[in-house]
Amino acid sequence: MSDVSAKVPVMSRFCRSASQVLEIEQQAIAGLHQYLNEAFDRACEMILHCGGKIVVTGMGKSGHVGSKIAATLASTGTPAFFLHPGEASHGDLGMISEGDLIIAISNSGESDEILALLPVLKRRGIPLISMTGKPESTMAREANVHLCIRVEREACPLGLAPTSSTTATLVMGDALAVALLEARGFTADDFALSHPGGALGKRLLLRVSDIMHAGDALPLVSNEASISEALLEVSRKGLGMTGIVAADGTLAGIFTDGDLRRILDQQVDIHHTSISQVMTANGITVGSEMMAAEAVKLMETRKINGLLVVDAQRRPLGAFNMHDLLRARVI
Template identity: 70%
Template sequence: MTKLFDYRRAGQRVLAIEIAALQGLQAFIDESFVRACEMMLHCQGKIVVMGMGKSGHIARKMAATFASTGTPSFFVHPGEASHGDLGMVSSQDVVIAISNSGESDEIIALLPVLKRWGNALICITGNPDSTMGREASVHLCIRVPSEACPLGLAPTSSTTATLVMGDALAVALLEARGFTADDFALSHPGGALGRKLLLRTSDLMHSGDELPVVPCHATVRDALLEVSQKGLGMTTIVNQDGTLAGLFTDGDLRRILDQRIDIHQTRIDAVMKRGCVTVYAEMLAAEAVQLMQQRKINGLVVIDKQQKPVGAFNMHDVLKAGVV
């Protein structure tokens, strides 16, 4: 009978090796790391990250993380850079070059040009005595005891260490800049976090002719027509001076029908809900949703400083905007 391969043991061995590699990486968060951060923080251009092969994949992720956390950055493929893409780099940019061996031919070929332009060069390698290590303005070491690959060939522990070193740089710069959640949202307007941090109730609400509103002296029938025409499942009721008097919803309709009220004769202010929940246009949409959930209501009225209704929205609008 064929013995089953122990996949779990193999996976656990990989984790143990890579955890040990990351623990050893702490020794390299040193003065060189501080100098690299200062160099990037005071960069007058952008951070250009480059690497070949697996290091290139890590470089792309590193550039993306920098860019999304307040450090303008982009990736340049070293091979393409030798054939024109180096024109994307300006003399004010800080270049981060990644190679575990420190002997990437494609990157080494670019060093004379970068030196001539006066670019600050941060090299991340596993060998400080390599060509890239010696030529760097600042060298960050990511040497690991061993790769997780049992053949010692596939970049595993070394790429993990490089990725974490990049995250350490990005987060250190984020904190140094005082980068906030609002700043993060501005660079992620299409994401769920961006919507939660950027959208206001003013972005959700129906206003102007779309706002359901009737005066206090209107009949229940008039209010029902407004609810039906505006399609929000509710209507606001206003006083003579335009201030909010109350709210009438689909739920209120079911309640008064049970009471056999004459909808043609009864005034809406006799059956409306007084003291309804309101918000201001500046409130974050996410906060408004939380309020709706807490109060177990399906819609909200937006008022101005004079207590006049300026808009309204319901949970359907919230879902459509992707806030939840």
């Protein structure tokens, strides 16, 4: 008999070490549940009703995590920025204004650079939320609210490099940001307004009016035009379709590349047949204020490559196709 155990892949020492890190940090995150208490509620209320900005500060690895927490708060509806405590003692404390609130982060709760700021902050009446791993620390005692981020042990086998503690801090910061996001009724549209340059912002902010071809670039022919005249318009405008308008200027129908293939199979005389005889009447149209992302969903559902844009009276305003949506990075 073959040895079944020989077929089981042996975990390398690197993977064993990494696996242990994941286990320890998962335990650290799970341990945070016990600290979601009245102090967390008070911290959220303080931030929610803060009339100024949230200033996050921390030294070393706590500072790196604090910078990310500040960025997350700012992008989810809570105005925030990171202030280096060392620089704060040398002039940057002037960035803090009346009505602001400080979130100070230190695993030990005894960061000298932060402790040096406390007398000035108290004198100016700036509220302080501390995040430490030691409720008995100076920062914890001096804060208006203390959020505990204590972990049983660091994932570093030496117990020295901040690992589990920084992960716990980051997660607690995310918990604050999301709790506040929901309390503010922050929406996807709000999120997009602070991310206009990214793909997400484009999907959420762009409207059909931002991408459609209008004016001379809009393919249109009258309903009295021949098929050949309509084909010339399709070719000139390069959108794979043309709108057909009635005498009163309203949209009568649409003619696409797909329609052309169908009539060629029927051997229709393209020079003497009116486009109104072969067009798709009352085709699918959209309004100019529709979100581009909604238009994508509609086109995918109906399996069409282009759309005409009309106003409330069904007068053509523009046209666009999948290539336009791709260029705009909506898809």
